Amino acid sequence: MDDxxxxxxxLGGDKQAFDExxxxxxxxxxxxxxxxxxxxxxxxxxxxxxxxxxYFKLHQFRFEAGLKTWIYRIAMNELNLYYRKEKxxxxxxxxxxxxxxxxxxxxxxxxxxxxxxxxxxxxxxLPKIQRSITVLRIYQELxxxxxxxxxxxxxNSAKVSFYKAKVNLKxxxxxx
Amino acid sequence: xxxxxxxxxVHNKINKKQKxxxxxxxxxxxxxxxxxxxxxxxxxxxxxMEFSWKQFExxxxxxxxxxxxxxxxxxQDDIYYYLLEELDLYNFIEELAEEEQIVFINKIKLEG
Numbered sequence: 001m002d003d004x005x006x007x008x009x010x011l012g013g014d015k016q017a018f019d020e021x022x023x024x025x026x027x028x029x030x031x032x033x034x035x036x037x038x039x040x041x042x043x044x045x046x047x048x049x050x051x052x053x054x055y056f057k058l059h060q061f062r063f064e065a066g067l068k069t070w071i072y073r074i075a076m077n078e079l080n081l082y083y084r085k086e087k088x089x090x091x092x093x094x095x096x097x098x099x100x101x102x103x104x105x106x107x108x109x110x111x112x113x114x115x116x117x118x119x120x121x122x123x124x125x126l127p128k129i130q131r132s133i134t135v136l137r138i139y140q141e142l143x144x145x146x147x148x149x150x151x152x153x154x155x156n157s158a159k160v161s162f163y164k165a166k167v168n169l170k171x172x173x174x175x176x
Numbered sequence: 177x178x179x180x181x182x183x184x185x186v187h188n189k190i191n192k193k194q195k196x197x198x199x200x201x202x203x204x205x206x207x208x209x210x211x212x213x214x215x216x217x218x219x220x221x222x223x224x225m226e227f228s229w230k231q232f233e234x235x236x237x238x239x240x241x242x243x244x245x246x247x248x249x250x251x252q253d254d255i256y257y258y259l260l261e262e263l264d265l266y267n268f269i270e271e272l273a274e275e276e277q278i279v280f281i282n283k284i285k286l287e288g
Contacts, residue, residue, distance in 0.1 A: 019183055022182070022183055022186060023183070026182055044182065044185075047182075048182065048185050048186050048189055049189070051186045052186060052189045052190050052193060055186075055190050056190075056193070
């Protein structure tokens with residue numbers, strides 16, 4: 001059964017259809033959150049929030065785009081909300097950790113992990129649109145065309161923003 | 177199993193949000209009702225007060241402007257006419273005339 005049929009069933013009052021949608025899309029939503037946050041518990045929490053929002057907004061779904069694209073948008077909004085909260089909390093946190101860039105050896109697994117954490121923390125600092133594109137491109141490996149569709153921008157704008165994000169990240173890493 | 181727990185958590189969050197939404201809707205409706213009631217009551221009270229005050233003002237004005245009627249000085253003529261009226265002037269005259277006629281007739285009879 002395809003997504004559209006499940007949505008129609010849910011909107012018709014079948015609550016089981018919603019569960020089926022959640023089970024169908026759960027893994028990649030958790031994976032996306034996990035990729036950008038690096039914390040399994042938080043990633044699950046964010047993914048749950050995505051489905052809660054979906055439950056209350058599914059009646060607004062217009063059967064023009066795919067359900068996956070629509071869920072991506074909700075997930076991106078949820079992640080941005082999380083980053084914003086984090087940023088606000090960090091204003092009140094005096095002892096903020098300074099993540100120094102470790103010496104990077106691609107063969108050393110622990111180095112890769114440490115470097116990943118540093119990059120993740122730097123991605124948080126990017127402007128909203130650059131951050132969203134970076135998350136979708138790096139952690140979800142989506143083509144620019146799809147990223148444009150999800151964020152409501154053109155493919156070229158997505159490419160340009162991703163380039164700017166890379167420049168910013170390189171600059172910050174050098175300065176550390 | 178993991179899916180079950182995940183779904184359970186999602187449903188818990190949905191229920192929690194639904195309750196919160198209902199609570200917010202109830203609180204908002206209650207506040208709106210309270211404000212509307214308060215506003216309309218204020219309006220009614222105000223109009224009542226104005227009405228009562230007007231009435232009070234009128235009564236007070238009536239009391240202030242009340243004057244006792246002074247007894248009119250009655251002349252002798254007035255008393256005379258008053259008594260005549262009370263005694264039915266015409267009957268009195270008639271009676272008087274009758275008496276005069278009788279006297280006059282008797283006088284004629286006596287003379288005749």
